[in-house]
Amino acid sequence: MKTESTLEKILASGQLAVTSECGPPRGALPSKVQEKAEMLRGCVDAVNVTDNQTAMVRMSSLAACILIKQMGLNPLLQMVTRDRNRLAMQSDIIGAYSHGINTMLCLSGDHPHFGDHPGAAAVHDIDSIQAVEMVKKMRDEGLFQGGQKIDGPPKMFIGAAANPFADPFELRVARLAKKVKAGVDFIQTQCIYNVDKFEKWMEGVRERGLHEKVYILAGITPMKSAGMAKYMKNKVPGMDVPDDVVKRISGVPKENQAEEGIKMCLETIDRLKNVKGVAGFHIMAIEWEHKVPEIVERAGFLPRPSF
Amino acid sequence: MITAERKPMEDLIKFVSPYRRILLVGCNECVTVCSAGGRKEVALLSSALQMHFMKEGKPFEIKEMTLERQCDPEYVEELVPYIDQVDAVLSMSCGCGVQEIARRFKEKPVLPAVNTKFMGASERQGVWAERCVGCGDCGLARTAGICPIARCSKQLLNGPCGGSTRGKCEVDPDIDCAWQLIWDRLKALGMTDKYEENLPAKDWRPARGAGPRKIVREDLAS
Numbered sequence: 224m225k226t227e228s229t230l231e232k233i234l235a236s237g238q239l240a241v242t243s244e245c246g247p248p249r250g251a252l253p254s255k256v257q258e259k260a261e262m263l264r265g266c267v268d269a270v271n272v273t274d275n276q277t278a279m280v281r282m283s284s285l286a287a288c289i290l291i292k293q294m295g296l297n298p299l300l301q302m303v304t305r306d307r308n309r310l311a312m313q314s315d316i317i318g319a320y321s322h323g324i325n326t327m328l329c330l331s332g333d334h335p336h337f338g339d340h341p342g343a344a345a346v347h348d349i350d351s352i353q354a355v356e357m358v359k360k361m362r363d364e365g366l367f368q369g370g371q372k373i374d375g376p377p378k379m380f381i382g383a384a385a386n387p388f389a390d391p392f393e394l395r396v397a398r399l400a401k402k403v404k405a406g407v408d409f410i411q412t413q414c415i416y417n418v419d420k421f422e423k424w425m426e427g428v429r430e431r432g433l434h435e436k437v438y439i440l441a442g443i444t445p446m447k448s449a450g451m452a453k454y455m456k457n458k459v460p461g462m463d464v465p466d467d468v469v470k471r472i473s474g475v476p477k478e479n480q481a482e483e484g485i486k487m488c489l490e491t492i493d494r495l496k497n498v499k500g501v502a503g504f505h506i507m508a509i510e511w512e513h514k515v516p517e518i519v520e521r522a523g524f525l526p527r528p529s530f
Numbered sequence: 531m532i533t534a535e536r537k538p539m540e541d542l543i544k545f546v547s548p549y550r551r552i553l554l555v556g557c558n559e560c561v562t563v564c565s566a567g568g569r570k571e572v573a574l575l576s577s578a579l580q581m582h583f584m585k586e587g588k589p590f591e592i593k594e595m596t597l598e599r600q601c602d603p604e605y606v607e608e609l610v611p612y613i614d615q616v617d618a619v620l621s622m623s624c625g626c627g628v629q630e631i632a633r634r635f636k637e638k639p640v641l642p643a644v645n646t647k648f649m650g651a652s653e654r655q656g657v658w659a660e661r662c663v664g665c666g667d668c669g670l671a672r673t674a675g676i677c678p679i680a681r682c683s684k685q686l687l688n689g690p691c692g693g694s695t696r697g698k699c700e701v702d703p704d705i706d707c708a709w710q711l712i713w714d715r716l717k718a719l720g721m722t723d724k725y726e727e728n729l730p731a732k733d734w735r736p737a738r739g740a741g742p743r744k745i746v747r748e749d750l751a752s
Contacts, residue, residue, distance in 0.1 A: 336701045385692075391710055404726065413692055
C-alpha cells in the first residue's frame, strides 16, 4: 500500500469503488459544504471536492476538504494547474496532507474563458501529467519538484482524469499511458453516455495492459431532464452524448424524465460493472447530490466496505 | 514577425488632443508587413487626424516619417532634426520602437498608435496567427515543429486536454488544437512513439522567469 487512503484500500481489495463529488459553495458558508457532504455519508468511498470548477470562483477545494474531513468522511482534493504555479500547488498539497487529506486528483482545469473571470491569467506553469509526476516525487522520493528534501512528505494517492471521448480518439489510450508513466494511481473518466465508445477505449486500455497499472473509475452523471441531455450534447466541450440518449429521455413525459435519467445511468453502471478493467464508479450528480445514495443503493453498492 | 493592430481612432484622438504639433513615425519592418504601421498606414492615419482636428477647428500640425527600423538606435537618430519642432511623437511601430524613441528623447512624450500583438506568421492574405512566445528554450524538435506553448490555449506540454473536438480547441472553434496538429505531424513523420515521451516541467527562466532578458554577443558588442 502506498498510502493510508481508504480509496486505495478498497481498490486494492478488488472491490468496486464508488466516489462522488461535492462542488464547494460560492461563498464562505461552511454549512453548504457540510449539507452536501452529509448526503454522501456511508454511500461513497471518497468525496471529490472540485477546484474552482468551470473556472468560477468557489470556496477553495482545500478548505472544503478540511470541513469534510472533520465530518469523518474521506475528501478527495481536486487541484487544477490553471490557478496555481508549482510553488502554490506543493504548499497546498503538504497543507492538505497535514490535515489528513491523502487522496487527490491532478487536472489542468477548465479554461478561464468559460468562467466568470474571463480576464484572469491562466497559470499552467505545469500540466496535469507533470503535476502527477510532482506529487509522486513528493510522496515516493520525499522531494519537492525543485529537488529539495521535504521534512514530512505527503503520502498522496494520486488520481487524474481521462476523457475517452475527446479527439483524436486514436491517441486517447496513449494519453492514458502517459499518465501511467507519470505515476498515476487511479483515473476518473469523463461522464460516459456513449458506452460503446467507452468499451472500445477500454479494449485499447487492456491491449496495452494499462488496466493492471492503474485503477479506472468510470464517470457517471445521471441526466435530470431532456433539457440537460441536450445541453450536455451541444454545449459541453469534450462530452459525447449519442442521439439515442437524448431521444430516450425526451420520449418520456417531463415529470418522469428524472427517473428515466436515473434508470439510464443504472443501466450504464450495470453494463460497465462487467467490463474488465473498470475498478469502480465516479458518480457526478451535478447539483443533484441527494440522488447519489439512491443511485448507489439501486446499483447494489451498499453497504460500502469499511477499513 | 511581430504583429500589431492599430488602436481605435478615438483612443488616438484622445492621445494627441493635448498637443498641437505631432511627429507620426512609422516603421518599415514587421508593422509594414502586417499593414499596421508602415508608410501607407502613417499616411492614412495622418490624414484622418488632420481631418478630425480641422473639423473641430483646432490648430494641428503633423509631420510624417517612416524609419527603416524603429527598434534600432541608428535609425531613430534620423528623428533628431525634427524632434524639437514637435510637442509629442505618435509611434506606429511595435512596443520596441515606441520604447526606443522614449529612450532616445527623454523629454518628449511618445504615444503608441498600435497594439503589439504577437510573434506570428501569415496564414493567408490579411490573416496572421500566433506561432511563438519567445520562451527562450526552443522545444520544437520535440513536438514535430508545432509549438504547444504558443498554440495550445492551456500551453500543455503533454496534451491534448479533454476539450479537443474535431481538431479544434474548446476555447474557440477558430483555433486549431495544437496537439491535434502535433499528432497529425508525428503520424506523417512516422514518429508516433515520440508522443509517449512525457515532456518534463518547463524551466521558465529562459522565458521571463528570471526577469527581463538580454542577449550579449561578446564577439559583436562594442
